[in-house]
Amino acid sequence: MNDRSGDTRSKRDGTIDFGYQQVPVQEKARRVGQVFRSVADRYDLMNDLMSAGLHRLWKHQAINRVQPRRGHRILDLAAGTGDLTLALSKRVGPEGQVVMTDINEAMLARGRDRMIDAGRVDNVRYALCNAEALPFPDQYFDRVTIAFGLRNVTHKDTALREMYRVLKPGGWATVLEFSRVYIPPLRPVYDLYSFRVLPLMGRLVANDAESYRYLAESIRMHPPQEQLAAMMAEAGFEDCDYLNLSAGVVAIHRGFRY
Numbered sequence: 001m002n003d004r005s006g007d008t009r010s011k012r013d014g015t016i017d018f019g020y021q022q023v024p025v026q027e028k029a030r031r032v033g034q035v036f037r038s039v040a041d042r043y044d045l046m047n048d049l050m051s052a053g054l055h056r057l058w059k060h061q062a063i064n065r066v067q068p069r070r071g072h073r074i075l076d077l078a079a080g081t082g083d084l085t086l087a088l089s090k091r092v093g094p095e096g097q098v099v100m101t102d103i104n105e106a107m108l109a110r111g112r113d114r115m116i117d118a119g120r121v122d123n124v125r126y127a128l129c130n131a132e133a134l135p136f137p138d139q140y141f142d143r144v145t146i147a148f149g150l151r152n153v154t155h156k157d158t159a160l161r162e163m164y165r166v167l168k169p170g171g172w173a174t175v176l177e178f179s180r181v182y183i184p185p186l187r188p189v190y191d192l193y194s195f196r197v198l199p200l201m202g203r204l205v206a207n208d209a210e211s212y213r214y215l216a217e218s219i220r221m222h223p224p225q226e227q228l229a230a231m232m233a234e235a236g237f238e239d240c241d242y243l244n245l246s247a248g249v250v251a252i253h254r255g256f257r258y
């Protein structure tokens with residue numbers, strides 16, 4: 001179960017992975033959309049339950065890698081309910097700005113409500129958009145972030161090129177994503193958890209086992225650490241590096257633009 005990831009490009013026959021299924025390329029965004037519309041209501045609760053709260057720590061580490069400064073303009077892609085946006089908006093201050101984006105209206109609406117509830121109204125802007133086609137000028141942002149979003153994107157290489165395009169020279173992109181457990185004896189335990197416990201939790205808490213099965217499968221299909229770093233380099237980023245967290249369950253990649 002553990003070694004299916006790697007080839008994230010569309011196949012010659014015009015199909016692409018959606019978890020372990022092969023679907024027509026043009027179908028993937030719709031299927032991913034269904035997943036996130038379905039999980040939007042319980043998304044934050046499920047994140048806490050599934051990761052036993054660890055996702056907060058991972059996101060905190062990601063923010064440290066972003067090194068946001070007062071006055072920065074930051075793009076948060078696939079922002080969902082806005083954990084990163086919220087933390088970043090506090091760090092850039094009133095003279096900075098965070099643009100919170102997502103392809104899914106239900107997720108972005110939750111994120112926007114959350115920012116308003118938290119009083120983050122002056123320095124957060126919103127855009128409903130696909131990470132593969134960003135409606136922003138070249139060299140516009142000091143930083144670009146994407147947390148647990150890239151593996152859901154149909155053409156990851158296109159999204160990475162877009163991230164590079166909108167970055168100012170001197171800026172960098174930070175990608176927080178599930179990755180490859182690097183301690184082999186832990187892998188069967190992690191597989192058991194991912195393919196048995198997660199769908200069960202999904203069924204009990206969100207009445208949706210299928211979406212959480214997709215989650216586990218999409219993680220296994222996502223390129224592992226070195227491969228993602230190579231994809232970032234191919235998209236134009238320099239000095240690509242990554243930091244493993246929780247034995248590689250997740251990794252934080254960075255790529256720089258000079």
Ligand SMILES: C[S@@+](CC[C@H](N)C(=O)[O-])C[C@H]1O[C@@H](n2cnc3c(N)ncnc32)[C@H](O)[C@@H]1O
Pocket residue numbers: 032036077078079080081082083084101102103104107129130131132146147148149152153154
């Ligand atoms: C697992 S959630 C992550 C949300 C948030 N960043 C977090 O860390 O909690 C993945 C998000 O990616 C969004 N997404 C999926 N495909 C996308 C695409 N092509 N462009 C932009 N967002 C996308 C989904 O709508 C969903 O909100």
